[in-house]
Amino acid sequence: MTILIPQPQFAGIEVEEKSSAKEEVVLDAGFLVPDANAFGHNFRDYDGESERQAGVETFYKINHINQTYHFVKRMREEYGKLDKVEMSIWECCELLNDVIDESDPDLDEPQIEHLLQTAEAIRQDYPNEDWLHLTALIHDLGKVLHHPKFGELPQWAVVGDTFPVGCAFDESIVHHKYFEENPDYNNPAYNTKFGVYKAGCGLDNVLMSWGHDDYMYLVAKENKSTLPSAGLFVIRYHSFYALHRTGAYKYLMNEEDEENIKWLKIFNKYDLYSKSKVRIDVEKVKPYYLSLIHKYFPEKLRW
Secondary structure (H helix, E strand, O other), X not given: OOOOOOXXXXXXXXXXXXXXXXXXXXXXXXXXXXXXXXXXXXXXXXXXXXXXXXXXHHHHHHHHHHOOHHHHHHXXXXXXXXXXXXXXXXXXXXXHHHOOOOOOOOOOOOHHHHHHHHHHHHHHHOOOOHHHHHHHHHOOHHHHHHOHHHOOOOHHHOOOOOOEOOOOOOOOOOOXXXXXXXXXXXXXXXXXXXXXXXXXXXXXXXXXXOOHHHHHHHHHHHOOOOOOHHHHHHHHHOOOHHHHOOOOOHHHOOHHHHHHHXXXXXXHHHHHHOOOOOOOXXXXXXXXXXXXXXXXXXXXXXX
């Protein structure tokens, strides 16, 4: 089901480069952007020295070697059955309490903290877009793939930046050098600009590297969520940094993708910059998010 939503006035909502004496940056309607991540370093700095840099690079090496076209097809077929468990959205949120994303150089807090930080920051600046608040809350729920109830997939098959498979790996993808060991890298069926795709085919027809983004997209779509197409787009492509940061793979997009990516670029600023040590009072905000879950999802979902 597709719900038409008013298009936002996008002029003037980019990150404002306004600085105070403390060189603070303010997003849109007032969300304060921290000047460093949870470790005191620049956001998404994959080369700088930090406590987690070595582990993050090792993660991407394994990820880039193993994320092949055939691997993704197999994972989609297996997990697309949605036959693992039946539970509510909030129950899934609570499962993430013990999950820490090994690919993220910016945060080591439990995932539930990040979900609520992102959702509350967006809620502050876009109070009338309740679908976007809920999208922020659930965008990372697919990370339950790492939980024993879901087969405890290794983190390289759950988290990290995503990218298309079945065509050439763009050089803008973080730690691109490790793709040289991927079997698809030298396969002429998959290593050209378009590979198995056609120009303007639409991202919905493109296989993305397997992980929490694509899984949560399948869960929402197959359980007949009434989130608008922009919400589903955000869920599936929020880790597709090669597209929304550098413009790679735009030649695969169609008109609907062009509209939806505007919302993704709004969302991404909050997904990234809301990562901080600020704690959210879960019990205080829980009733609001339960009401949104009831509005856009069935009571129990197949996962």
